Amino acid sequence: LDEQGLAQLMQRSSAITTEFENVPAAALVTLGSQRPVAPSADAVAICQDRVLEKAHFRLSGVPCAPHAVITAPAELQAVPDELLPGILKTARMGYDGKGQVRVSTRAELQAAWDGLEQAPCVLEALLPLEREISVVLARSSQGEVVSFPVQENLHRQGILAVTQVPAPHVPQALQQQALEAARALAQSMNYVGVLCVEFFVLQDGRLVANEMAPRPHNSGHYTVDACDVSQFDLQVRTLAGLPLVQPTLLAPAVMLNLLGDVWFDAAGAARTPPWADVLSVPGVHLHLYGKLSARKGRKMGHLTVTAGTPEQARERALQACTMLGLPAF
Secondary structure (H helix, E strand, O other): OOHHHHHHHHHHOOOEOOOOOOOOHHHHHHHHOOOOEOOOHHHHHHHOOHHHHHHHHHHOOOOEOOEEEEOOHHHHHOOOHHHOOEEEEEOOOOOOOOOEEEEOOHHHHHHHHHHOOOOOEEEEEOOOEEEEEEEEEEEOOOOOEEEOOOEEEEEEOOEEEEEEEOOOOOOHHHHHHHHHHHHHHHHHOOOOEEEEEEEEEEOOOOEEEEEEEOOOOHHHOOHHHHEOOOHHHHHHHHHHOOOOOOOOEOOOEEEEEEEHHHHEOOOOOEOOOOHHHHHOOOOEEEEEOOOOOOOOOOEEEEEEEEOOOHHHHHHHHHHHHHHHOOOOO
16 A cells, blocks of 8 residues: 555545545555545445455345355365356456456366466356346435436446436336345445445346445446436535435436447547537537547447437437447447
């Protein structure tokens, strides 16, 4: 740890948070000794380690995928047959599809673990997924909890591509179940700040937790344009000890992630995306992150499309997809 850097941060800050779950929990412990830190080091430590995260799901009574922890060759050999085919995931430092390998046989499992340098991993059974959803909530130090509507997400190559709100294909009872599970997880960690919980909806209608992100989340970026209070507003309120207010969705929305691929044409030549055309579509809000160079798979920004109805928002988003060369959804 850079003790001098942490000391300077404490001198310049009234309260401290993080936008990235792989910040060392020890740094948050140091900072928390002198300043309000949210989320806490304990909560971040759970969310940044899949082994601890899975254990916490079980302790909180929230279903998750059948899995096995692999930290040694003996544990690899003892993996039950029913976990194959599965997905081998590194316990730490995995995000946006990194550190994840699909495996179908024990030979593939061995090769994948070797390829991940035999790092501690979790092997999850490959489940029959219907769709993916997420819940973004905020919890105060007084235990007050507010949440945004359930969001329906589409991932491509492990990276979030599309978020739709309200979730168009998720029954109300299942949405309520997801909201209650996310609240239970936040409560059990004594969590303070904005938390995102991602879930899988299985083909038989069951809900299982996938993972947690202890921060404002990509799937909640639409809240800046479509809600009266954004996820970032709520993060500030939790840090400042201000009252939390239940957010209101002012308009149905579709969020499209803009990866570096958009900056290249079909032949692979660099180009400037047709922003003027995209911005001519009513209800389009463009957010670019100011990154100096584009590369394929790198998050460069996002579009939020708002409209009077969910159908209209989707139609406008599909227009933008066509202009940018993005696949339909």
